[in-house]
Amino acid sequence: MKKPGKQTRSNLINALIILSTIGIVIFLAVRNSDTEASLRAVRQADWRWMLAGVGVWFGSVMMEALVNQCFFIWQRVKIRYFSTLHVTILGMFYSNVTPAATGGQPMQVFAFKNRGVPVGVASSGLAVKFFCFQAALLIGGGALWLSQQQAVAACVGDAKWMVFAGFAINGLSVAAVLLLAINRNIVRMIIVFVLNIGQKLRLVKDRARTASRADAALEEFSASVDMLVHHPLQIIVLLVLSFAQLALLMSASVCVYRALRMTGHSPLLLMTLQWLLFIAASFTPLPGASGVQEGGFFIFYEKIFPPELRFPALLSWRAITYYLALLVGMGSVILESVRSIRRNGGRVKPRTEPLTVSQEFAADERRDTAEERRGGNQNA
Numbered sequence: 001m002k003k004p005g006k007q008t009r010s011n012l013i014n015a016l017i018i019l020s021t022i023g024i025v026i027f028l029a030v031r032n033s034d035t036e037a038s039l040r041a042v043r044q045a046d047w048r049w050m051l052a053g054v055g056v057w058f059g060s061v062m063m064e065a066l067v068n069q070c071f072f073i074w075q076r077v078k079i080r081y082f083s084t085l086h087v088t089i090l091g092m093f094y095s096n097v098t099p100a101a102t103g104g105q106p107m108q109v110f111a112f113k114n115r116g117v118p119v120g121v122a123s124s125g126l127a128v129k130f131f132c133f134q135a136a137l138l139i140g141g142g143a144l145w146l147s148q149q150q151a152v153a154a155c156v157g158d159a160k161w162m163v164f165a166g167f168a169i170n171g172l173s174v175a176a177v178l179l180l181a182i183n184r185n186i187v188r189m190i191i192v193f194v195l196n197i198g199q200k201l202r203l204v205k206d207r208a209r210t211a212s213r214a215d216a217a218l219e220e221f222s223a224s225v226d227m228l229v230h231h232p233l234q235i236i237v238l239l240v241l242s243f244a245q246l247a248l249l250m251s252a253s254v255c256v257y258r259a260l261r262m263t264g265h266s267p268l269l270l271m272t273l274q275w276l277l278f279i280a281a282s283f284t285p286l287p288g289a290s291g292v293q294e295g296g297f298f299i300f301y302e303k304i305f306p307p308e309l310r311f312p313a314l315l316s317w318r319a320i321t322y323y324l325a326l327l328v329g330m331g332s333v334i335l336e337s338v339r340s341i342r343r344n345g346g347r348v349k350p351r352t353e354p355l356t357v358s359q360e361f362a363a364d365e366r367r368d369t370a371e372e373r374r375g376g377n378q379n380a
Contacts, residue, residue: 042312044261045259045260045261045312045316046258046259046260046261047259048259049255049256049258049259050255050256050259050316050320052255053251053252053255053256053259053316053320054320054324056248056249056251056252056255056320057248057249057252057320057321057324057325059248060245060246060248060249061085061088061089061092062085063241063242063244063245063248064088064092064129064133064245065081065084065085065088066081066241067129067132067133067238067241067242067245068084068087068088068125068126068129069081069084070234070237070238070241071124071125071128071129071234071238072084072117072121072125074231074234075121075124075125077116077117077118077121078116079112079115079116079117083115086111086332086335086336087108087111087112087115088108089325089328089329089332090107090108090111090329090332090333090336091104091105091107091108091111092104092325092329093325093326093328093329093330093332093333094106094107094329096322096325096326096329097326105126105130108122108126109122109123109126111336114339114340114343128235128238129238129242130173131173131174131177132235132238132239132241132242133242133245133246134170134173134174135174135239135242136239136242136243136245136246137170137242137246137275137278137279137282138167138170138171138174138279140243140246140247140275141167141275141276141278141279142167144268144271144272144275144276145163145272145276147268147272148268148269148272151269151272152269152272152273152276154303155269155273155300155301155302155303155304156273156276156299156300157299159280159296159299159300162280162281162296163276163279163280165280165283166276166279166280166281166282166283167279169282169283170279170282170283188215191211191214191215192211195207195210195211195214198210246275247271249278249321250271250274250275250278251267251271252274252317252320252321253270253271253273253274253301253317254267254270254271255320256313256316256317256320257270257304257305257313259316260305260309260312260313260316262305262309265304270304273300273301273304274300274317276300277293277296277297277300280292280296281293281296293318293322294314294318297313297314297317297318298310298314301313301314
């Protein structure tokens with residue numbers, strides 16, 4: 001029997017992590033809460049608010065796609081909004097099933113390229129979107145925290161270290177972009193320093209190859225930084241859209257709270273807690289921050305939901321903010337596969353082991369280069 005390949009094993013591990021987290025949460029909830037009261041709360045829930053939660057999730061996805069679409073319009077790249085929306089959902093799915101959300105952007109670049117968007121433009125657009133999202137996340141989270149400081153302290157308690165850690169780690173990405181705007185050579189020196197340490201600790205096998213890839217990524221990201229510097233009004237528009245995207249997503253906790261027919265806490269506090277939890281859990285290198293999101297919800301919302309409602313609230317909130325993304329994203333993956341088969345004339349090339357996104361992207365680049373060379377030879 002043939003052993004599964006590295007990519008297959010990685011996918012199985014990621015799926016196991018997600019399923020294990022669900023199982024552990026259900027086990028602990030059944031063991032430590034009033035199961036009958038929880039079931040009664042679910043039966044009596046106001047499903048109009050649950051549908052509103054689904055609506056705010058779709059609204060946040062549409063805003064994220066609009067950020068990409070605006071960038072492409074400014075770069076004079078023609079692509080339909082619904083195509084951008086499809087690729088956005090596709091990337092969201094791969095981000096949610098890969099550690100530290102590493103699979104989303106490569107898949108989006110590959111999918112945009114298949115729709116006629118140049119690789120450089122797609123990569124720059126995603127880099128600019130990432131910066132705007134991180135900046136909006138930190139600015140919005142900080143402002144909400146200050147406005148609800150006492151109430152947040154009463155809810156979060158000793159777990160505030162998670163929030164501080166989240167702000168610090170997410171702040172590094174924004175600081176890196178600003179550092180690139182000031183001096184690219186400093187960033188290159190830092191990369192070389194980190195690679196040297198990695199080589200000594202045997203974490204980096206091929207230092208030269210890794211340095212070459214890092215330098216190529218640095219050049220690509222640097223082009224995005226130049227856009228940030230020379231088009232401030234465009235960045236302001238993207239920041240506003242990113243704020244709107246986050247505000248919609250963070251409203252999910254309000255919808256769940258009202259769906260369980262609860263009152264007494266302000267929607268602003270509920271949004272603030274979810275915003276800070278998102279920041280705190282985002283540094284977790286697990287698919288969808290599984291485990292940390294669930295555990296953080298129990299801690300942050302312990303004084304918001306009574307024990308018998310805590311599990312239904314968690315499951316409903318996670319369904320809106322995570323499981324829905326997996327379900328809709330899976331549909332996008334199927335549509336993308338069908339599109340790929342049609343693009344290849346109905347032929348599916350058999351292979352013993354599926355390629356990773358980066359391998360497929362590299363193979364596609366080699367084919368394009370070969371075609372350009374053949375065309376050049378014919379012209380000659």
